[in-house]
Amino acid sequence: MDYHDFLADHPRTYLGRGLPDKRRLALTFDDGPGRATPALLSLLAELEVAATFFCVGEAARAQPALIERILREGHEIGNHSLSHADARGFGVQDWIDREIHPAAAALCEAGLSEMPRLFRPAYGEIAPGQVDALGRLGYTVVGWSVDPRDWLEPEAPGYVSCVVESVLARIHPGAIVLLHDGDDELGRARHGIVEIVRRLVPALRGQGYGFARVGEFLPAQAVQARVEA
Numbered sequence: 001m002d003y004h005d006f007l008a009d010h011p012r013t014y015l016g017r018g019l020p021d022k023r024r025l026a027l028t029f030d031d032g033p034g035r036a037t038p039a040l041l042s043l044l045a046e047l048e049v050a051a052t053f054f055c056v057g058e059a060a061r062a063q064p065a066l067i068e069r070i071l072r073e074g075h076e077i078g079n080h081s082l083s084h085a086d087a088r089g090f091g092v093q094d095w096i097d098r099e100i101h102p103a104a105a106a107l108c109e110a111g112l113s114e115m116p117r118l119f120r121p122a123y124g125e126i127a128p129g130q131v132d133a134l135g136r137l138g139y140t141v142v143g144w145s146v147d148p149r150d151w152l153e154p155e156a157p158g159y160v161s162c163v164v165e166s167v168l169a170r171i172h173p174g175a176i177v178l179l180h181d182g183d184d185e186l187g188r189a190r191h192g193i194v195e196i197v198r199r200l201v202p203a204l205r206g207q208g209y210g211f212a213r214v215g216e217f218l219p220a221q222a223v224q225a226r227v228e229a
């Protein structure tokens with residue numbers, strides 16, 4: 001099931017885009033930290049852009065210093081499961097116990113000061129009962145509104161231009177842009193992300209866009225619900 005279908009049913013626990021009231025967008029980077037992450041962080045600092053990283057617990061355990069650096073440099077971290085497992089293979093509580101809590105613990109051990117409040121499902125796949133369970137735990141499930149498919153054929157000629165053009169063609173106020181900095185499933189580093197961001201950020205600024213972290217898109221009632229939980 002495409003979890004965008006949950007938009008109508010789960011307005012308090014699902015966020016697929018920010019309000020279109022301001023010309024701002026959120027860049028999100030999934031699956032890290034990976035070997036491309038240090039260069040990406042240096043570039044984001046140079047460009048003065050704050051972003052959101054949906055990190056995998058096992059990768060955080062392997063490179064806790066990068067989690068600490070992501071936080072220190074002003075970015076936001078969300079939970080992207082422990083092992084990047086497809087949630088559909090689990091019952092609700094089994095999935096929470098094996099993929100959600102251990103990932104949150106790994107992120108906290110690496111320096112996150114409180115439980116992450118954002119979750120993005122691996123492969124964009126999640127069942128309604130799992131969304132509800134995450135909501136009860138205080139998470140907002142985060143989707144995306146712009147997917148340039150940067151994971152597809154990174155060795156192909158014109159790859160960087162293709163991804164940049166894809167984002168620019170689809171961008172809108174309140175956009176949540178899906179990108180990847182973690183190593184891919186074959187263990188290859190996603191170094192192309194650095195050149196993509198180097199070209200994308202000035203082009204978006206040229207269109208009048210500013211950059212937000214996903215948490216800045218959360219409706220006030222979602223933050224309030226978390227405080228009450």
Ligand SMILES: [Zn+2]
Nearest residue numbers: 030031122123
């Ligand atoms: Zn992922």
